[in-house]
Amino acid sequence: MKTFSGSKQQRKREMGSGAKQKQLPKWKIHFEKSPKQKIQPPPEFVCPISGSLMVDPVIVSSGHSFERNCIDACKSLNFRPTLPDGSVPDFSTLIPNLALKSAILSWCHSTLFTLPPKPLDFCSAHNLVRTLLLASRSQQKPNHQLSVFSSQETEPTRTPSQVSTSSEESVTAAAVISGPTTPLPFTTRPSCCCSSSSSSDIESSNHPSSLEEDEFATKLRSSQVFEQEEALLSLRKLTRTQEESRVNLCTARLLSALRPLITSKYASVQVNSVAVVVNLSLENRNKVKIVRSGIVPPVIDVLRGGFPESQDHAAGALFSLALDDQNKTAIGVLGGLPPLLHALRSDSERTRHDSALALYHLSLVQSNRVKMVKMGSVQVLLGMARSGHMTGRILLVLGNLAASAEGRGAMLDGGAVGYFMEMLERENFDWDSTRESCVGALYGLSHGGLRFKGLAKEANAEEVLKKLEEMGSERSKEKVRRILEVLKQKDEEEEAVDWEELLKSDEEDASSGRGRASIR
Structure with a gap:
């Protein structure tokens, strides 16, 4: 009996052991599943x-x-x-x-x-697309040196896609678009690769120490130009790709040391100083700090009369800083609008485009719209649009100006209604967005009351707009419908209006209206 009992217990232990062994593969399979981090979206x-x-x-x-x-x-x-x-x-x-x-x-x-x-x-999307645009240009012109700008990092593992490069370093930036898992302004933006060997010298330290900050500040304040150049080149490399360096190096002490170098008479110092400002401004948290440090006035001076490459970077810096709503009014008050308007006719395509984008963001603020109207920007912008000079971007700025009473008055005086109708009637837009920008500007003018109606009637607007009711985006169609509603509105006062007499009086008032705007 004991033997039987012992063998029975032994069999039970063996069976239990066997059961456990059968369960092992299940646990093994469970733990060998790939973690969710490794799963890639289709x-x-x-x-x-x-x-x-x-x-x-x-x-x-x-x-x-x-x-x-x-x-x-x-x-x-x-x-x-x-x-x-x-x-x-x-x-x-x-x-x-x-x-x-x-x-x-x-x-x-x-x-x-x-x-x-x-x-x-x-x-973030705007800066990402801008990077792709510049990357396509760099592929067409491999020797062309680029300066690109991005906003915030949306993911800690992402690297900035837009950085400034300098002819002083012989560094050419080329934006490389990779797959979904490639570190990107945006899980979300392509990384930027430097084709020059000097890019391999970029330091990999995560946090600049106080000793490094002391060294930079000392060299930037040095009376020796070669020490200033050395510090600026190092700063530029650090801030080109390292988000943490851009944050940690944007201190009041270093900004104060950097400020007087921006207007240096030495090209390499001036170019790299403004490029460092651009790189630091890539981080959203730095934008207000940079403006408050007093750096904007010397940057504006460089845009007015600095070295050509410095002007490129200066326009980009103002564009980058203007993305923050808190900076828009300050840049206008500090005198950034006139040189940006003048830079629209720069020989550099990069300066022209960055200046136009800066003006677009700055003109979102009413105080800047009033300033732009007073300095005669409406006539300049309409002239550029008529000549086909950056028509899409110019129409965006005009659309912002048309949102204000001052801008509408100047645009109505300047013949904007007739010009916009001619554009819409030609139907030869290179981009659908240009047509939509034109409709948007016209929609802003439609709030101009009887003056707009008279000018629109003379330009045969109703017939042209009816053709556009089914074209473009839903937003554009809705604007066209609302403009048509304005034109169709009739009341007793309007029926009694002598349109020919009204148009004649508008023409007589146009010149005097422009004169009044210039002295406001």
């Missing part, structure tokens, strides 16, 4: 522009899907990217892709993949 869920999972996908006329703000940014910059398959998307129509959004949400739920809490913001 390519169709990734925006071709941002390289990240789409949160607010839209489908365009060509059938491609993108993150909404990436399309808006492409339109604002008149840029259409070439996709990996060689096709060029058509952005004329945007429709929310609800089916794709639902599929993305379902996939995230089933794979435990964390979807970004909100879509890519427009500011």
Whole structure:
């Protein structure tokens, strides 16, 4: 009996041991599953522009899907990217892709993949697209040196896509677009690779120590130009790609030491000083700090009469700083508007475009609109638009000016209604966004009351606008419909108006109105 009992207990232990052994593979399989961090989204869920999972996908006329703000940014910059398959998307129509959004949400739920809490913001998308635009130009002109600017980093592992380079360092920047897992202003922006060997000298330290800050400050304040150059080149390398360095080196002490070097008579010192300002301004948290440090006035002086490459960087610095709402009024008060307007006719394409974008953001503020009208910018901008000079960007600025009573008055005096109608009637826009910008500016003018109606009637606006009711985005169509409603509104007072007499009086008042605006 004992033997039997013993053998029975032994069999039970063996069976228990066997059961445990059978369970081992299950636990092994469980722990060998790939962690969710290694899961990559399907390519169709990734925006071709941002390289990240789409949160607010839209489908365009060509059938491609993108993150909404990436399309808006492409339109604002008149840029259409070439996709990996060689096709060029058509952005004329945007429709929310609800089916794709639902599929993305379902996939995230089933794979435990964390979807970004909100879509890519427009500011980040704008700078990302600007990087792609400059990258395409660098591929066309490999020897052309670029200066590009980005806003905030949206992910700690991302590297900035837009940096300043200098002929003093013989560094050429080339933006390289990689796949969805490539560190990107934005899971979300392409990384920037320097083709020069000097880029390998970029330091890899995470936090500049107080000793490093002391050394930079001492060299920047040195009376020896070669020491200033050495410090500026090191600062430029550090701030080109390292977010933490841009944050930690943007101190009141270093900004104070940097400020007098911006207007240096030595080209290398001036160029690299302004380039450092650009790099530091890439971080949103630095923008207000830089303006408050007193650096904007010397940057404006450089834009007025600095070395050509310094002017490129100065326009970019003002554009970057103008992205922060707290800086817009300050830049206008400090005198940034006149040199930016003058820079629209610069020989440098980069200076022209950055100046136009800076004016666009600055003209979002009413006080700056009034200043721009008083200094005669409406006539200058209308003349440039008529000549086909950066028409898309100029129309964006005019659209902002048309949102104010002062701007509307100057534009009505300057013949803007007739010009806009001629543009819309020709229907030969290179970009749909240019047509929409023209409609937007005309919509702003439609708040001009009887003067607008008289001028619009003379320009045969109703007939032209009816053709546009079914063209462009929903926002553009809605604006066209509202303009038509304004033109169709009739009341007893309007019926009694002698339009010919009104137009004659408008023409007589135009010259005197312009004179009054110039002395306000």
